[in-house]
Amino acid sequence: MILPDKTTSMAEAIARIPDGATIMLGGFGVPGTAFAMIRELVRQGQKGLTIIKNDANEQGMGVDHLLANGQVRKLIVTHIGLNPRAVSMFNDGRIEVEFCAQGILAERVRAGGAGLKGILTDIAMETEIGAGKPRVVVNGETVMLETALRADVALLHADRADPFGNLTFTATARNFNPLMAMAADRVIAEAENIVPLGELPPDQVHTPGPFVDHVVPLTEISEEYQVVRR
Amino acid sequence: MILPDKTTSMAEAIARIPDGATIMLGGFGVPGTAFAMIRELVRQGQKGLTIIKNDANEQGMGVDHLLANGQVRKLIVTHIGLNPRAVSMFNDGRIEVEFCAQGILAERVRAGGAGLKGILTDIAMETEIGAGKPRVVVNGETVMLETALRADVALLHADRADPFGNLTFTATARNFNPLMAMAADRVIAEAENIVPLGELPPDQVHTPGPFVDHVVPLTEISEEYQVVRR
Amino acid sequence: MSAADRPDAKTRMLARAAREIAPGMVVNLGIGLPQQVVNRLASDFPVCLHTENGLTGIGPVQPHAKADRNLIDAGGAYVSTIPGSAFFDSATSFALVRSGRLDLTMLGAFEVAQNGDLANWKIPGKFSPGAGGGIELAQKAARVVVLSTHTDRAGNPKLLDRCTLPLTARACVNRIFTDLAVIDVTPQGFALVELADGTTVNEVQEATGAPLTLPQDIPTF
């Protein structure tokens, strides 16, 4: 038995995304954001997108290009404070924004990836974020139902990938990537390094290949991936 | 800043377990079962234990010693078919057994470890396992509530550990170990190899040290860890 | 090939079941008969085998002398890795199953009903070891096929009008491979697809506890 090759060109992989798609994007700030695939999404111009991501990057980077190009209908995020364009588009009603507590966003995505329907939590119950969400009693305690999230597509940024789609992430670039890898119908991973099958030690794989549909080799690392001056 | 040393002798670590404790035990069959700590638990003789584990091992191994010694009140498991003693004690009413679907046991443990109150699933709803469990409607679909599981103590078997409690597991010995590492008030890991702080690459740690309370070095690998003849 | 040289029905059933696996699939082979299908796959066949105790990319079973004490499949066999294998925890393993990444599972059965209900984990009063990972495999694999003898040891049908034993999952089985036939579960009930060479339609119908619909042509295996 051998494992199949899922290497795909970036243009071809991104072309599978239709208008109106819901897209999960890994990344927390710069690390782990699939900047190159976002650029390709801007080039192809799919409209009406719902983006599920920790944050909206900063102005001039990543998700901001999609916002500037009018491709985004809705953001499901934990924080957009570093992107004034996202804040002002939200304030002006040009995009819809759904805020989640960060760890609950992670769990909702993971629940979708684990084939669960939802999770029960006491987080943010007594805040604006929890207002209006259904209550459920568990062992006598009233807690809140958060629904599982799934997406049409997940766009991941990996450090290393083999052709079957086994992935490893590096340092704090891991963040939401392995969770989103489980939670989308089509999972596309760009990778800084493509290594031969068998080079990733099986104990060290962060995302097992069966979750991944397309492996996209990065031919160069763009400026957005570099150290940001602040 | 430096990270504290959590190395503890086996006798001392196991002595923290009181009668009547709920104990999570990693392992799926032989791999990942903390045989040495189970032996110590038999030696110390704590009674009335609730054991949460994938299976009841085989006769003459692991959990079977606890059963033979009359220390177990209840098993929460997915399968006990390889241990005739467990089956007969269950049939005779000498122990209580709660069966879970395997992946749902994993998720209930993980939910406890993630500070969630429960999960919502459609698994096993229409089987005996699902009979009587509460139903919840999510987006118009009726699904089942499974409560989170936590334990007083988790006993893990790691391949490598550093003194701060960062752990790696090997091959299929990983199974329930990293999930249970998150889900108990006191987490004790026996390790085949204790390595100096800094020797485990941060990207390759399976269980981060903050989840672990005690690291117990194994001085020898007992027969139970060896290849079993079938 | 003369009758004497012909492989027995079980061997032909395993070979036929192996053809159910399409290139590129992710497949879980249940304990027992299904696990024997792996020996019918060519060494260069592109398929990813999954075992629920935490491995994708199962490699060949190892002899005792070469076995790794930490590397087993869910049935306890000492297996191995292949280039591209990955290990993971039990939660991730079933995330793969429940989120639709498992293309096919092959399972054993005590009973299969004509609506696809499966019973394979409990015989009240006799056998109640727990279902392990079977419920999720049956309920969530994209395609569920059963490998089983057509009748039990006493000669009673295992393919029934409706199951009498506690269910593993409802309406989950797509296809059944037995020593007598290949049978599909359809909205109209059991449909005969293929016959074991040397078996007649009447023999299959008599060994089956529910009506069979018949195709125009009946290939043999």
Added chain:
Amino acid sequence: MSAADRPDAKTRMLARAAREIAPGMVVNLGIGLPQQVVNRLASDFPVCLHTENGLTGIGPVQPHAKADRNLIDAGGAYVSTIPGSAFFDSATSFALVRSGRLDLTMLGAFEVAQNGDLANWKIPGKFSPGAGGGIELAQKAARVVVLSTHTDRAGNPKLLDRCTLPLTARACVNRIFTDLAVIDVTPQGFALVELADGTTVNEVQEATGAPLTLPQDIPTF
């Protein structure tokens, strides 16, 4: 030490807050003032710093030339590892927070109420960036302390009878460090614990929007 040589109140507040960290703790330092506490910890002090984007064992902030583009803390600073660091995903990171493994978090505040309610993420109509990981830190850390100026830029109290802004979490704050005082949240409301050197009880009470209970002795910092 003459008044001219004395470090300013903010510097002393940070040094005092650093003493809140006991050996062996797992600690999350929020964005802003709290992150500056790290510079007050001795290099051999046994503590594990956690950042919610996926790291335990945070090491020193790196200069631009030595920064790793993939290694930041939740505030975006280029940090480093120390022996025993571990990286993990966002779900595991908050599992650690929610399951009780975080001994202490230090957070900034817009408002703290005398019952421990905290508001630090939203000013309706002016500032609504989302709470990030702040809600879980405030709600689930075993101990929550706030580091803040005692009053806002306009001189209005930030310690109040009750919060006027949307809450981050209810009844979560245990202790507050300001440039004027250390104040505990008790069942009886705010309790003065320590005074900044050179500040009077009256000054603190006037800058506080709820009554203070006073100790017998009032140490200074």
